[in-house]
Amino acid sequence: MDFRFSPEDEALRQEAIDFTRKEWDPKGYGDGEGIYYGLSWDHENEDLESLVNEFEKKLVAKGWWTMHWPEEFGGKDAGIETQMAYREGMAYAGAPESLGGGLVAPVLMVAGQQWQKDYFLPKMASAEISYVSQGFSEPDSGSDLASLKTRAVKQGDNYVINGQKIWSTYRADWMHILTRTDPDAPKHRGITYLLMPLKDEKGDYLPGITVNAIPDALGRHRWDEIFLEDVKVPANNIIGEENRGWYAAMTTLSFERSNIQGPAMLLRILDQFIDYCRKIGRLGEQPLDNPVVRNQLANLRLEIETMRTLSFRVGWMQSKGDIPVKEASMTKFWGDQITQKVYLYLSQVLREYGNLLPTNKLKVPLPVNGFLNSNAFLSRTISVAGGTTEVQKNIIAQRGLGLPR
Numbered sequence: 001m002d003f004r005f006s007p008e009d010e011a012l013r014q015e016a017i018d019f020t021r022k023e024w025d026p027k028g029y030g031d032g033e034g035i036y037y038g039l040s041w042d043h044e045n046e047d048l049e050s051l052v053n054e055f056e057k058k059l060v061a062k063g064w065w066t067m068h069w070p071e072e073f074g075g076k077d078a079g080i081e082t083q084m085a086y087r088e089g090m091a092y093a094g095a096p097e098s099l100g101g102g103l104v105a106p107v108l109m110v111a112g113q114q115w116q117k118d119y120f121l122p123k124m125a126s127a128e129i130s131y132v133s134q135g136f137s138e139p140d141s142g143s144d145l146a147s148l149k150t151r152a153v154k155q156g157d158n159y160v161i162n163g164q165k166i167w168s169t170y171r172a173d174w175m176h177i178l179t180r181t182d183p184d185a186p187k188h189r190g191i192t193y194l195l196m197p198l199k200d201e202k203g204d205y206l207p208g209i210t211v212n213a214i215p216d217a218l219g220r221h222r223w224d225e226i227f228l229e230d231v232k233v234p235a236n237n238i239i240g241e242e243n244r245g246w247y248a249a250m251t252t253l254s255f256e257r258s259n260i261q262g263p264a265m266l267l268r269i270l271d272q273f274i275d276y277c278r279k280i281g282r283l284g285e286q287p288l289d290n291p292v293v294r295n296q297l298a299n300l301r302l303e304i305e306t307m308r309t310l311s312f313r314v315g316w317m318q319s320k321g322d323i324p325v326k327e328a329s330m331t332k333f334w335g336d337q338i339t340q341k342v343y344l345y346l347s348q349v350l351r352e353y354g355n356l357l358p359t360n361k362l363k364v365p366l367p368v369n370g371f372l373n374s375n376a377f378l379s380r381t382i383s384v385a386g387g388t389t390e391v392q393k394n395i396i397a398q399r400g401l402g403l404p405r
Contacts, residue, residue, distance in 0.1 A: 003127075003312065005081065005085045006081070007056040008082075009081055009082050009085035009086075010085065012085050012086050012089070013081065013085040013088055013089035014089065014224050014374065015105060016064075016085075016086050016089030016090045016093065016095075016124050016220050016352070016361075017093045018088045018091075018092075018093075018096040019062070020089075020090055020094065021093050023055065024055050024057075024094065024095050024096070024393060025051070038188055043118055046145075048320070049171065052096045052130075053130060054164050054191070055095070055096055055216045056096070056097075056100070056127040056130060057127050059100075059127070060114070060125070060126055060127050063293055064086065064127065065074065065100040065127060066100050066101065066124075066125045067082070068083045069100075069101065069105070069109075069110065069121075069125070072298065073109060073117070073121050073125075074121070074122070075123050075125075076110060077139075079234070079298025079319060080316070080318050080319035081315070081319065082242065083201065083315075084260045084311075084315045085311070086195060087260050087261055087264075088148075088260050088261070088263075088264040089263045089264075090261075091260070091261035091262075091264035091268070092264040092265070092267065092268045093149070093268075094265075094268065097130075099145050099326045100124050100125060100127060100130075100195055101121070101125075102130075102131065102132060102133065103125045103131045104120070104176050105121060105124050105178070105188045107119075107239060107248055108120055108121060108239070109121070110248070111193075111234070111240040111248045113238075113239075115236070116237075116239070120132075120174075120195075122241075123144060127172070128266075129173075131169050131170075131171060132169075132172055132174045132175065132195075133168045133169040133170075133171045133172035133174065133176075133198065133224075133226075134168060134169055134173040134175070134176060135150075135165040135166070135168055135176060135177030135178065135196065135226065136148075136177075136178050136249070137162065137165065137168075138164055138165060138169045139151060139166055141163060142166075142167075142384075142388070144340055145178070145249075146187040146188045146191070146241065147187055148162060148163075148179075148180060149177055149180060149185070150162070150164065150165065150177070150178070150179050150180060150181035150228065151163055151179065151180055151181075151182075152180065152181050152194065152233070153316070154181070154235065156236050157234060158232040158234055158235060159181075159192075159194060159197070159233045159234075159235055159237075159238075160230055160231070160232055160233075160235060161177075161179055161194075161230075161231045161232075161233060162167050162228055162229060162230060162231075163179070164226065164228065165177065165225065165226045165228070165270070166214070166223075166225045166226075166228050167223045167225075167385070168215070168223060168224045168225070168226050169223070170221070170222070170223065170224055171387040172198060172199060173197065173198055173199045174195060174197055175194065175195075175196045175197075175198055175226070176193065176194070176195055176239070177193075177194050177195075177196050177244055178191055178192075178193055178246075178249055179191070179192050179193075179245075180192075181242055182243050185243065188246050189243055189246065190243050190247040191243065191246045191249070192237065192243060192244075192245045193209035193237060193239040193245030193248045194233055194237050194238055194239065194245075195233075195239060196231070196233045196237065197233075198211075198226075206231065206283050207231075207373070208228060208229045208230050208231040208232075209226065209227070209228060210226070210229070211224050211225070211226050211227075212224065212225050212227075215376060216381075217377055217378055217380075217381070218305075219329075220307060238354075239362045249395065259311055259314075259331060259332070259335060260308075260311045260312070260315060262307060262311065262335045262339060263304050263305070263308035263311060263335070264374055265337060266304045266307070266342050267304055267308075269342060269346070269367055269372075270297065270300060270301060270304065270342065270344075270346075272367040273297075273346050273349075273350075273367045273372075274288065275295070276350075276367050287350075289347050292347070293349055296345060298344055299342065300338075300345065303338045303341070304338060304342070305336050306334065306338075307331070307338050310327070310330055310331040310334055310335075310347040311331055311335075311370060313327055313331075314328050314331050324376050325395065325399050326395055326396050326399035326400040329387070329391075329392040329393075329395040329396050329399075330392075330396055332386065332387060332392050333389060333392040333396070336383040336389060337383075339379050339382055340376075340379045340380065340382070340383070343372065343375050343376035344376050346367065346372060346376075347373045347376040351366075352372075362397050373377055
């Protein structure tokens with residue numbers, strides 16, 4: 001197995017880095033990639049939303065936004081290795097999300113009805129629809145997602161939905177939602193996957209939908225909890241088959257747990273930290289003179305490279321048509337641990353300097369654009385999002401070691 005990108009993919013990776021550094025300007029809001037790396041998911045900041053969408057439109061013009069889509073849906077059918085090279089370059093340069101369609105487009109391509117493909121995929125391809133809110137988790141059904149209780153009852157040409165969803169993505173007009181349509185079936189069965197409109201043409205929430213903001217640990221509005229009371233959804237909005245939505249959902253989650261951006265982002269932060277320390281050495285204490293710091297930075301670099309190798313294994317399996325289950329869980333578990341470790345250690349070394357914002361008078365570029373300490377605090381939550389550490393360990397034990405449940 002060759003762990004190097006091909007010359008063509010390496011050239012694309014470097015082009016993505018150069019393009020992002022030229023075209024993406026977060027204007028002091030922090031890095032763009034994900035909820036832990038700045039303010040890009042703060043949907044109360046309309047200016048930043050506009051910046052992100054403007055950047056997405058530039059990716060559309062470059063032909064990069066849907067490079068991973070099959071040609072029949074307007075993409076370039078880029079292979080997994082090409083996608084990974086591109087996403088690694090974008091993440092290293094600090095770009096926002098760099099591929100269109102999120103977690104929904106692949107599921108629609110595989111299990112969606114023709115009208116869903118015709119309506120949603122072109123809008124996703126043009127970045128007109130950047131986000132479709134995920135309606136999976138519930139207050140008592142997160143790690144054990146199959147225990148969800150939100151009910152959908154078939155009445156004529158509609159499903160009538162009652163229940164509650166939590167940790168849903170903001171700024172979306174649609175939600176892809178898991179509902180229980182057969183309460184008597186085993187918990188992994190009797191689940192139906194639906195596309196549910198959230199808002200009307202005026203941008204107001206539809207009748208029966210109540211949305212409350214969920215602030216993060218720093219008080220910023222990042223997610224929503226959504227209450228559904230007798231909400232009618234056309235039966236034709238089903239994804240896949242009735243009572244078999246769990247299997248389509250697993251396609252979604254497999255995309256969520258295959259991550260190459262994580263190690264690239266951490267390597268960038270480590271490089272920013274080292275560059276910052278070298279520049280502030282003239283102003284006083286030089287952290288890099290401390291042999292303990294240098295030793296720990298070397299350890300972090302090795303652990304990031306291990307994370308990258310695990311991510312490559314997931315990508316390699318996907319390129320062969322295999323489904324990485326335990327491998328994706330290993331990547332998720334290790335990535336969570338190392339992300340927390342990197343942020344925590346670097347913030348400890350910088351101490352109060354990790355709280356400096358881009359508006360400070362020190363003319364030195366700041367690691368993570370000044371959000372190092374806040375991100376160290378927020379990184380604690382990543383071992384819950386997308387499947388808790390305990391869930392990942394159970395999957396590894398059962399699927400990897402053959403241990404009983």
